[in-house]
Amino acid sequence: GIQVEQSPPDLILQEGANSTLRCNFSDSVNNLQWFHQNPWGQLINLFYIPSGTKQNGRLSATTVATERYSLLYISSSQTTDSGVYFCAVGRSSASKIIFGSGTRLSIRP
Amino acid sequence: KAGVTQTPRYLIKTRGQQVTLSCSPISGHRSVSWYQQTPGQGLQFLFEYFSETQRNKGNFPGRFSGRQFSNSRSEMNVSTLELGDSALYLCASSLARGAGTDTQYFGPGTRLTVL
Numbered sequence: 001g002i003q004v005e006q007s008p009p010d011l012i013l014q015e016g017a018n019s020t021l022r023c024n025f026s027d028s029v030n031n032l033q034w035f036h037q038n039p040w041g042q043l044i045n046l047f048y049i050p051s052g053t054k055q056n057g058r059l060s061a062t063t064v065a066t067e068r069y070s071l072l073y074i075s076s077s078q079t080t081d082s083g084v085y086f087c088a089v090g091r092s093s094a095s096k097i098i099f100g101s102g103t104r105l106s107i108r109p
Numbered sequence: 110k111a112g113v114t115q116t117p118r119y120l121i122k123t124r125g126q127q128v129t130l131s132c133s134p135i136s137g138h139r140s141v142s143w144y145q146q147t148p149g150q151g152l153q154f155l156f157e158y159f160s161e162t163q164r165n166k167g168n169f170p171g172r173f174s175g176r177q178f179s180n181s182r183s184e185m186n187v188s189t190l191e192l193g194d195s196a197l198y199l200c201a202s203s204l205a206r207g208a209g210t211d212t213q214y215f216g217p218g219t220r221l222t223v224l
Contacts, residue, residue: 033212033213035215040217041197041199041220042215042217042218043199043201043215044215045212045214048212088152088213096142096154096165096167097154097213098154099144099151099152101151102151
């Protein structure tokens with residue numbers, strides 16, 4: 001099956017800093033999503049981005065499907081950005097998405 | 110439009126009991142998937158239902174089962190609970206069949222503790 005690796009596993013930053021989270025996947029995919037898991041456990045959709053670049057406020061994401069990786073950029077970090085960020089991938093033939101192990105981001109005031 | 114809802118939000122059970130969790134998808138969504146999240150195994154796929162039929166199942170024992178009703182609401186059941194079943198159970202819905210093709214929207218989860 002597809003393997004999904006996220007890096008770094010942990011990231012501690014000061015408020016106002018920028019960060020880049022990476023997601024590598026081992027095979028071609030048709031679906032790639034980035035999620036933020038809040039302290040209560042809910043997964044919040046950030047981006048659906050099987051290819052290309054998208055931006056939403058301080059967050060942006062880029063997926064280079066031919067090279068099998070995706071990047072999530074967070075600029076001017078705020079304490080509310082803390083939490084775990086997951087990348088998940090899927091194929092059109094599959095009924096499931098496969099999650100990476102996540103990046104735990106801690107933003108210090 | 111209301112999001113995905115899950116009930117109950119918290120459950121405490123003892124070993125050997127059974128439990129039923131409920132998920133109501135976003136209105137108009139016909140696909141419901143279930144995932145288990147534990148600190149050791151991360152997020153793992155349990156099963157997907159579309160049009161009241163199970164379309165795919167993850168690598169879990171037969172104690173884990175589910176169903177989907179005609180209004181797309183879904184339930185999952187775990188029988189003969191074990192300590193290792195303690196986890197956050199997440200439900201996701203999507204418009205089309207197959208998470209491989211469509212954006213998944215997750216509910217707040219049910220946190221199950223087995224004593």
